Amino acid sequence: MKRAQVILCLPAIAGFTAVSNPAHADTSMKIYGFAEADYIYDSKRVDPSWESAFRPSKIAVPEGEFGSNGQSDVSVKQSRFGVSGSHPTDTSFGDVSFKFEFDLFGVGADEGQTTFRLRHAYGEWGPLLAGQTHSLFMDIDVFPNVIDYWGPAGLVFLRTPQLRYTPYRTEHAQFAIAVERPGNDIDPGTIRTVDPDLGANIESDEKMPDFTAHYLYNDDWGHAQLAGILRRVGYDTLSTPSNAPKGAQVGWGINASGHLNLFKKDKLIGQVVYGNGIASYMNDGGVDLAAQADQSGIRPRAVPLTGVVAYYDRAWNSCLTSAFGYSFTQVDNANLQEPSAFRKGQYASMNLLWTPTDDILIGGEMLWGKRTDFNRESGDDIRFQFSVKYSWGKKFEI
Secondary structure (H helix, E strand, O other), rough: OOOHHHHHHHOOOOOOOOOOOOHHHHHHOEEEEEEEEEEEOOOOEHHHHHOOOOOOOHOOOOOOOOOOOOOEEEEEOOOOEEEEEEEEOOOOOOOOOEEEEEEEEOOOOHHHOEEEEEEEEEEEEOOEEEEEEEOOOOHHHHOOOOOOOOOOOEOOEEEEEEEEEEEEEEOEEEEEEEEEOOOOOEEOHHHHOOHHHHHEEEEEEEOOEEEEEEEEEOOOOEEEEEEEEEEEEEEEOOOHHOOOOOOEEEEEEEEEEEEEEEEEEEEEEEEEEEEEEOOHOOOOOOOOOEEEEEOOOOEEEOOOOEEEEEEEEEEEEOEEEEEEEEEEEOOOOOOOOOOOEEEEEEEEEEEEEEEEEEOOOOEEEEEEEEEEEEEOOOEEEEEEEEEEEEEEEEEEEE
16 A cells, blocks of 8 residues: 555656556665876976866966976876666656765865765656766767876866756657756956955855756767756855845857767767856866956956867777877956966877776876966976776675
8 A cells, every 4th residue: 555655646757657667676786996096297387286187277377386397196086986776666767776976086175185076976767867967068978088087178077966857768869958056157357456345255146057958869870969058157246235246147058079989999089069158067267257348337248168179089909099189178258357367278188008807907198288378378288197097896786
């Protein structure tokens, strides 16, 4: 009786009917992870808090900003631990799948630290997903086979809390929509020269979630994805009547991405993204909202941004692989941003990786990056990284 009452309470979603479906008797789980050590050498200098990842926005401009050139690092921050699996339900939607995963790469208040960092924490039941995972606006399948932790600058890359609904899913295609956590990056720039108190008190105003959607198609030839985002990028002022001045701009973006399978195991990877006020979703560089001066006065501007990724993943044989390519992020700065504001980040890399078994990876990578600021001042860096990774995993039922 109790089971019947639970089933009758389930709504019909997207044409599905909740009926008894005792397909599995047990919960299936997999515990997995890897231990990785990276040796890194920079010919010049990056922000010491980010020396374990290669981000063009963190390259010293001007040279010497972070100290003398030629720095080494040894890191285990990429090491990872996770649990995934599925749990049976008595509904036509099937099992509840779940994933919980973290690595040791500190960000935010933990910048530069080797500490817990949540990657995934979500469950999915039929068309409904809830929790933290990859944004619908990104395409994880265009992340090339690099050993640098952060990856190409021009990628859309964000793992974020969300509620996702996938009304259409087949063997080769899917369409999904989501509401995702907002996160506005505001740059008051030189507005402080107009009003010294105003610039220091401007804060982001996040009244609405971000809305994302994608259509994905995959087949033997590869895959293609078109994704979009619509968001409110707002600001207000602390300690003023009615928190004025305040306002908001519409942020939006389109992301076209995919890969083409070549020969037996090679891949040609590409992505082009453009939008206004979408820097929070980019892998590196830029701000969402900045101050713009024109004939009508000072107003907020959702900063335009372009990101491009072009990579080739090459399999020389069953044990040796390489990835080489180029990527950039470029923003159209608002005219009241500081001269040192990020304008363009370029990223290029090539590597040679050896996998004697599926559980062992040893390889080296050469990277080049360049940062150009709003005032056209720039700095670059060449990095060498050598990595060893030991993976493991065990699947069982409980």
